[in-house]
C-alpha cells in the first residue's frame with residue numbers, strides 16, 4: 126500500500142535544509158507521497174530508505190524513462206483510470222518506425238520528418254518523441270548499420286531497438302551508450318537473455334506477448350530477473366483488441382495493483398493497417414485509452430499535428446490552468462514611445478494577444494499579470510485583476526522607466542475599471558483596448574500616445 130506523507134516524513138532526516146528544492150521535509154514528504162517528486166532528490170536519505178520508500182510510493186503504473194538528458198521521454202507514472210479523478214501524468218509517446226527492409230531514401234525521409242515536424246503551441250514544443258528501429262531480417266550487420274544511421278541522423282531522438290535476436294540486440298545496444306534505448310522484443314523464447322542484457326546495460330526492456338496471458342508470463346520473468354522498467358505489448362494487432370487489452374491492463378494495475386501489468390503499454394498502429402489515415406484513427410483511440418507509446422509507420426504533418434493536439438488536451442492537468450510567468454514582455458523591439466498593454470497570465474490569452482501584436486508588427490510592451498491562470502473577466506470577478514493589484518504590479522515591473530508616455534491600454538472587457546485604475550495610477554491615462562484580440566492589430570497601428 127502507498128505510504129502517506131507523514132509515514133514518509135518519519136523516514137526523512139528532517140534537516141529542513143531545502144537542498145531538495147522544497148523548503149521543508151514535510152512539504153517534500155507530501156510531494157513524494159503524491160508522486161510529484163522522487164525520493165532520490167533528498168541527498169541525505171540512505172539507499173535502504175530510498176528502496177523502501179521508492180517501492181512503497183511507486184505509482185501502480187511504473188515510470189519508464191527512455192533516452193537521456195533534456196529530451197528523454199518518460200511514460201507511465203499513472204495513478205488513475207479517468208483523467209477527471211486526478212490527472213494523467215506522462216503524455217503518450219509517438220514513435221516512427223524505420224526498418225532494415227526499407228529503402229535508404231524511406232529511412233532518411235522518416236528521420237528528416239522526425240526532425241522537422243515540430244510545432245509550438247501555447248509555449249509547448251510538440252513533436253514525435255521516438256524512433257523505433259526494427260531488425261526485420263535478423264541480420265546483425267544491417268541492423269547495427271541502421272541503428273548507427275539513426276543515432277547520427279537524429280541526435281535528439283529517443284530510441285526503440287526492435288529485435289527478437291538477443292545477439293543482434295546486444296550489438297545494437299552497444300552502439301547506444303548513454304542514449305538509454307528501449308530494448309524491445311523479450312518474448313517467452315528469449316526473455317532470459319533479453320532480461321540479462323537489460324540488467325547489464327540498465328536499459329528498459331520491452332516485453333511482447335502473443336496474447337495477454339503470454340505477456341504476463343514474460344513480464345513475470347522479467348520482474349523475477351530484477352528489472353524495474355518494462356514496456357508491455359499484449360500482442361494486439363486490431364483496434365478492438367488493442368483498446369480492450371489496454372483497458373484490462375490499466376484496470377488490473379490501478380484497481381488490483383497487479384504488478385506484471387503495472388507498466389506502460391506500446392501499441393503498434395503501424396502493424397494494424399496499411400492506410401495511414403486509419404493508422405491515425407487507431408492512434409487517436411488508443412491515445413485516449415492508455416497507450417504509453419504508439420508506433421506509426423510514418424510521420425506526416427496532417428496526421429501528426431492532430432495527434433499532438435489530442436495529446437496536449439488529454440495530458441494537461443484539468444485542475445491547473447496553463448499559465449505563463451508574470452512579467453513585462455517586449456514584443457517586436459519596443460522603445461520609450463511604444464504602447465503599453467496589460468492582460469492576464471492565462472496562457473491561451475497570452476499567446477493569442479502576443480501573437481496578434483507580433484503579427485501587427487507594432488513594437489509594444491505587454492504586461493502579464495499573474496491571475497493564477499484565470500482569464501480576464503474571471504480574474505477580475507475573483508479579485509485577482511483589480512486596479513490595486515495592477516498598480517502594484519506595474520510598479521514592480523518598472524514600466525515607468527521604460528516609456529516616456531503614461532498611457533496604459535487595458536482589455537476592452539475591463540472598461541468599467543478605467544476610473545478606479547486612474548485613481549490607483551496617478552499621472553496615467555487609461556485607454557480601453559479592443560474586446561477581441563483579433564482587433565488589436567488595427568488598434569495598435571492607429572495608436573499614438575495620449576497628449
Ligand code: SF4
Nearest residue numbers: 141142143145150167
Ligand atoms: S533535502 Fe532532505 S533533509 Fe533537506 S529539506 Fe529536503 S527532504 Fe529535508
